[in-house]
Amino acid sequence: xxLNGFLxxxxxxxALAVFxxxxxxxxxxxxxAAGVWSTLLGLQIVPAILGIATGGLVTVLIVLLLTxxxxxVYCSILCPLGIYQDIIYRLGLFIRNKxxxxxxxxxxxxxxxxxxxxxxxxxxxxxxVLPLVWLDPxxxxxxxAANIGRPLAYFVSGSKYDAWNLVAFLVSAGVLVALTVxxxxxxxxxxxxxxxxxxxxxxxxxxxMFRVQIDPESCTNCRLCSMNCKSFCIDAxxxxxxxxxxxxxxxxxxxxxxxxxRYRFAWKPEKKRSADxxxxxxxxxxxxxxxxxxxxxxxxxxxxxxxFTEQKKLNISKKMPPGAGTxxxxxxxxxxxxxxxxxxxxxxxxxxxxxxxxxxxxxxxxSYENGFCGYDCRKxxxxxxxxxxxxxxxxxxxxxxxxxxxxxxxNCIVEKFGTDCGACDxxxxxxxxxxxxxxxxxxxxxxxxPALCIGCGGCEFICPxxxxxxxxxxxxxxxxxxxxxxxxxxxxEVDGFGF
Amino acid sequence: xxxxxxxxxxxxxxxAGTVGLRGMKLFASEKTAPGTLPGKDSIxxxxxxxxxxxxxxxxxxxxxxxxxxxxxxxxxxxxxKPNIGWDKTPxxxxxxxxxxxxxxxxxxxxxxxxxxxxxxxxxxxxxxxxENSGIQEAVKQAGGEMVNAHEERYFRETELPQALRxxxxxxxxxxxxxxxxxxxxxxxxxxxxxxxxxxKNYMGIVWxxxxxxxxxxxxxxxxxxxxxxxxxxxxxxxxxxxxxNGPKGRSLEDVQTPKALFMSGDIVAVDTAATQFFNQFSxxxxxxxxxxxLAEKHQLGTxxxxxxxxxxxxx
Numbered sequence: 001x002x003l004n005g006f007l008x009x010x011x012x013x014x015a016l017a018v019f020x021x022x023x024x025x026x027x028x029x030x031x032x033a034a035g036v037w038s039t040l041l042g043l044q045i046v047p048a049i050l051g052i053a054t055g056g057l058v059t060v061l062i063v064l065l066l067t068x069x070x071x072x073v074y075c076s077i078l079c080p081l082g083i084y085q086d087i088i089y090r091l092g093l094f095i096r097n098k099x100x101x102x103x104x105x106x107x108x109x110x111x112x113x114x115x116x117x118x119x120x121x122x123x124x125x126x127x128x129v130l131p132l133v134w135l136d137p138x139x140x141x142x143x144x145a146a147n148i149g150r151p152l153a154y155f156v157s158g159s160k161y162d163a164w165n166l167v168a169f170l171v172s173a174g175v176l177v178a179l180t181v182x183x184x185x186x187x188x189x190x191x192x193x194x195x196x197x198x199x200x201x202x203x204x205x206x207x208x209m210f211r212v213q214i215d216p217e218s219c220t221n222c223r224l225c226s227m228n229c230k231s232f233c234i235d236a237x238x239x240x241x242x243x244x245x246x247x248x249x250x251x252x253x254x255x256x257x258x259x260x261x262r263y264r265f266a267w268k269p270e271k272k273r274s275a276d277x278x279x280x281x282x283x284x285x286x287x288x289x290x291x292x293x294x295x296x297x298x299x300x301x302x303x304x305x306x307x308f309t310e311q312k313k314l315n316i317s318k319k320m321p322p323g324a325g326t327x328x329x330x331x332x333x334x335x336x337x338x339x340x341x342x343x344x345x346x347x348x349x350x351x352x353x354x355x356x357x358x359x360x361x362x363x364x365x366x367s368y369e370n371g372f373c374g375y376d377c378r379k380x381x382x383x384x385x386x387x388x389x390x391x392x393x394x395x396x397x398x399x400x401x402x403x404x405x406x407x408x409x410x411n412c413i414v415e416k417f418g419t420d421c422g423a424c425d426x427x428x429x430x431x432x433x434x435x436x437x438x439x440x441x442x443x444x445x446x447x448x449x450p451a452l453c454i455g456c457g458g459c460e461f462i463c464p465x466x467x468x469x470x471x472x473x474x475x476x477x478x479x480x481x482x483x484x485x486x487x488x489x490x491x492x493e494v495d496g497f498g499f
Numbered sequence: 500x501x502x503x504x505x506x507x508x509x510x511x512x513x514x515a516g517t518v519g520l521r522g523m524k525l526f527a528s529e530k531t532a533p534g535t536l537p538g539k540d541s542i543x544x545x546x547x548x549x550x551x552x553x554x555x556x557x558x559x560x561x562x563x564x565x566x567x568x569x570x571x572x573x574x575x576x577x578x579x580k581p582n583i584g585w586d587k588t589p590x591x592x593x594x595x596x597x598x599x600x601x602x603x604x605x606x607x608x609x610x611x612x613x614x615x616x617x618x619x620x621x622x623x624x625x626x627x628x629x630e631n632s633g634i635q636e637a638v639k640q641a642g643g644e645m646v647n648a649h650e651e652r653y654f655r656e657t658e659l660p661q662a663l664r665x666x667x668x669x670x671x672x673x674x675x676x677x678x679x680x681x682x683x684x685x686x687x688x689x690x691x692x693x694x695x696x697x698x699k700n701y702m703g704i705v706w707x708x709x710x711x712x713x714x715x716x717x718x719x720x721x722x723x724x725x726x727x728x729x730x731x732x733x734x735x736x737x738x739x740x741x742x743x744n745g746p747k748g749r750s751l752e753d754v755q756t757p758k759a760l761f762m763s764g765d766i767v768a769v770d771t772a773a774t775q776f777f778n779q780f781s782x783x784x785x786x787x788x789x790x791x792x793l794a795e796k797h798q799l800g801t802x803x804x805x806x807x808x809x810x811x812x813x814x
Contacts, residue, residue: 160650345624374624376586376631419715420789422691423708427622431749435690442786444690462622464713486750487743492780494757497547497811499775499804 007263008250011076019083025383026145026342027153038383041339043078045197046136047386050129050333054387064204071205071212071248075191075198081137082191082198082247085183089230092184104187106232108242113192113199115295120196122299127332128306130359137195138385140175142337143362147172147351150342162347162370168362187230192245202244211266212246212253214239219260225252306359318355318365319455319474322373322400323381323389327356327476334388336362340380346371348457349380364389366402368457368472373402375429375456398429401481403455403472405432407448411469414443422446424470427458430484433470446470451482542569543810545763545772551814553598553738556760560734561606563810564762570731571679573611578673578680579603579643580730582687582700583619583634585747586627592739592754593747595685597633599736599760603681604641615643616673618653619703622747625649646673654706661797662722664714669706670726682730682766686759686773687741687748688781691716694788695746696770697733698724721793724766729799735761735773742780755780767791767800768807775804 018040025037042048045063048056063074075082120131133139147168154161182189191198205211214225219239226236229252233245241252241261253261316327321340324330341349341364352365364380366373375398381391392400413421424446425435432453435444446469459470546560561567571577581595589597604615617638621628629635629645638645647653654669674680684700691712692699701723702708711719737759744753759776763769770791777783785791785802795802 158652345626371624374586374627376627377624413713417713417715420691420693420717421712422689422716423712425690426746429747429749431744434744444693462709462712464709484749486752489743489752492742492755494776494779496779497549497759497772497776498779499547499772499809 004250004253004263008254011073011248011250014077015083015086018078019080019087022080022141023145023149026142026339027149038385041337041383041385044138044337044385045074045078045201046132046138047335047337050124050132050335051385051387054333054390056385056387063201067201067204067208069209071208071210071243071246072198072201073248074201075188075247076249079137079191079197080141081179081195082188084141085179085188085190086230086249088180088183089187104229104232105226105235105237108233108245109193111291113194113202115291115298116194117196117199118292118295119299119302122296123302123306126303126306127328128303128359129332129335130306131302132196133334133336133362135194135196136335136337137191137197139335139337140179142339142342143168144172144176146338146342148176163341163344163350165351165353167353168351171362187232188245188247189232191247192231192233205246205248206242206244208243209265209267210263211243212241212248212250212261212263213266214241215260215262217260218258220258222257224255224257225261228252228255309358316356316360316474316476318352318367319402319457319472320356320476320478321349321364321366321380321389322378322397322402322478323384323392325390325478327360330363330388331356331359333386334363335386336364337385338362338364339383339385340364340389343379343383345377345379346374348373366457368461370461372427372457372461373455396480399454399480399483401454401475401479403453403457403474404450405448405453405455405459405470406473407433407446407470408467409445409469411465411467412446413465413469414445415469416465418443420444421464423462423464424459427462429456429458430454430481432481433459452484454481544765544807545761545768545804546810546812547759547761547772547776548812548814549737549757549759551758553596553736553760554602555814556738556758557599557602557606557734559812559814560760560762563812564732567606567610570681571607571610571612574613575611575678576676577607577612577615578677579607579615579617579683580674580680580700580704581617581619581634581683581736582685582695582703583628583632584622584703586621586623586631587748588631589633590739590751590754591748592685592687592741594628594632594634595683595736596738597637599734599738600634600683601637601641603683603734604638604643607681608642615641616646616677617643618646618648618671618673620648620654620671620706620708621703648673648703651706657726659722659725661725664718665711665722668710668723668726671704671706674704674728677728679731680728682733683736685736685740686777688743688745688777688783690745692720692788692790694770694774694777694783694791696735696773696788696791697730697766698770698790698794701726717788717790718793720790721797721799724790724794724799725797730766731764733763733766733769735769737761737773737776740777740780742777765800765807767794767802768804770794771802771804772809 048059123131151161151164223236226234231245233242348371349364351362355365378397381389422435424433430452433446433448436447455472457472460472463470542565546563548560581600583594585593587593607615635645657670658667682697687695689695739756741748761769
């Protein structure tokens with residue numbers, strides 16, 4: 001009993017700590033400390049799978065191994081959306097009439113959950129990640145926290161929030177309301193029917209080394225365990241636990257008066273329990289095959305739809321954050337968790353609306369109305385959990401070309417009014433725009449060297465002309481800008497003050 | 500913590516002051532003029548000093564100018580306004596030397612200032628500027644207070660009746676509320692204004708710099724300098740200077756280290772002196788940096804250095 005209490009409380013404490021940490025990151029964190037939190041973001045399974053080639057492998061192995069050994073602990077203590085639903089469900093228990101609680105076992109919605117998993121797997125295999133933008137629990141949590149929580153926190157503190165986006169807010173609010181209502185009434189319904197990560201881990205957790213199991217000998221079918229199960233996965237009649245849906249919260253164990261439920265080593269060959277606990281598919285083989293085919297067909301259909309509607313050379317209307325590489329790559333690896341949006345100190349990363357085509361809805365896009373990309377900053381790369389914004393040495397990041405400068409001299413203050421300006425030159429870190437003398441004038445005029453330009457947007461942001469005389473055009477394929485040739489000067493010694 | 504720090508500084512300052520005075524008396528016979536501190540007549544209009552570390556340069560210059568207590572009276576709320584415009588470390592000479600800023604703040608507190616606030620409306624993201632310039636740390640160490648200037652709400656509309664183009668501007672509240680302020684730019688070239696010195700440093704007390712850029716930059720700079728509360732001292736940091744690619748700079752090749760400092764109550768004179776000093780490294784005239792001439796027209800000071808009592812010192 002002591003051990004079970006310890007397990008339950010450990011689970012609760014770790015879960016709350018993780019949830020608080022992630023919420024803090026998305027809502028209130030200043031960019032300064034963002035790097036430290038990337039570890040917590042790095043433990044999320046879906047971004048890790050997408051970024052398996054770029055450092056996600058360790059996380060994937062850790063989570064899979066954890067699940068194989070102990071069941072779906074990931075869902076219990078690491079997934080922020082799962083923890084959020086637990087909190088809501090728990091609050092619901094305070095509010096709801098306890099007498100009205102009954103046995104809350106529901107049958108698994110296998111067709112639905114496996115269909116979703118199959119469709120997602122097919123899509124991801126064919127580099128179409130969009131379904132995960134809408135299904136990855138961590139990504140959904142990030143979207144809600146970054147688009148609802150963060151603006152709210154800024155509003156309360158009286159600061160301006162430049163990455164505010166109404167559409168993203170409304171979408172996130174819709175998801176939040178839907179999830180809150182389901183969690184309130186149905187506990188972990190989302191995790192066990194829709195969430196592809198939950199379904200995937202469920203496939204493993206039914207065979208995990210440690211499992212929550214009921215001893216049918218001592219069980220009196222009192223249903224106390226079932227009443228307290230937020231996954232609705234305990235059938236007290238049989239009595240059986242569906243371990244594919246169990247998120248090992250240990251709530252049932254402490255409720256059982258007879259001590260019939262235990263979390264125990266389940267790889268004992270002499271007991272044939274493990275086979276029993278697997279919930280048998282009630283449907284005959286034919287219908288199973290049919291649904292499998294249907295799911296695969298849907299997946300293929302979505303992939304084809306993506307392929308056909310995708311323009312070969314898409315002219316994107318906004319920049320991608322540094323390290324995205326190509327638009328293809330960004331779409332292949334980003335779940336739109338909006339960690340980069342939360343981390344960007346300049347608030348230049350915003351959810352894309354139509355800038356990257358319909359498949360790029362809500363992906364991070366960069367525009368320079370309210371700021372520009374810091375030359376010495378790579379916070380977005382540091383926090384990106386999927387490697388969609390590939391972390392690279394700072395010296396390399398300083399060469400990443402997010403866009404390219406375009407000068408429209410006819411709009412320029414110096415050209416129009418004949419007065420000094422030089423704001424663009426002032427802000428350019430690589431001198432891709434430089435104030436240069438012109439014959440017959442004592443003024444300096446901007447002159448661009450697009451090969452040097454990294455597209456940071458300093459010039460576009462500060463240009464005082466209306467319409468802007470200098471802008472950064474997006475590139476759907478980020479390149480490395482030419483390294484500037486440094487004019488070597490010798491130290492000049494002076495003897496006097498010159499006056 | 501702050502109060503304790505202040506008290507400590509005040510006590511230290513008092514001790515140092517007493518010791519200093521006694522020292523003066525001891526060696527009075529060696530000095531040309533009798534008395535403890537230089538009298539009103541002996542105080543130069545401008546001090547130009549070269550060949551020392553930032554704190555040394557400052558200490559000697561302020562001594563020549565009659566000590567900080569001439570400018571800062573006990574109980575005054577003081578603002579020290581360095582150039583913190585860029586997210587660059589001190590060796591790139593994009594921001595005022597933090598050692599100099601620290602020394603000035605300590606001196607102000609020793610002179611009895613009730614508080615010393617420091618800010619700049621930065622060009623790069625403010626946090627990076629405040630931190631990487633080393634100024635935030637130096638201010639904290641010295642007992643001053645770093646205040647925010649990255650949002651419009653910290654600025655208040657102010658009339659500039661003398662101005663020609665920019666008749667009103669939003670000026671930072673700390674400056675509006677202070678009793679005295681000290682202007683501490685770093686010496687750099689500038690692609691737009693040509694030179695960035697004391698008057699160009701005013702752009703960091705104003706919210707809307709785009710207005711200035713688009714409405715005759717040179718005139719707007721001179722206009723900003725007509726703001727009625729003039730700095731009690733203008734100190735140009737010439738320890739490291741940026742001679743090309745300014746004001747942000749690109750690499751260390753843009754930096755020279757002449758280890759100089761210029762100090763004056765006359766903003767036009769000190770900018771003129773610094774420009775002529777700069778001219779030795781890279782060609783620059785007052786006609787180029789014409790806001791200096793325009794400020795003279797506003798009668799904010801004189802460009803005729805030969806009419807002034809200038810103290811030139813080589814350490």
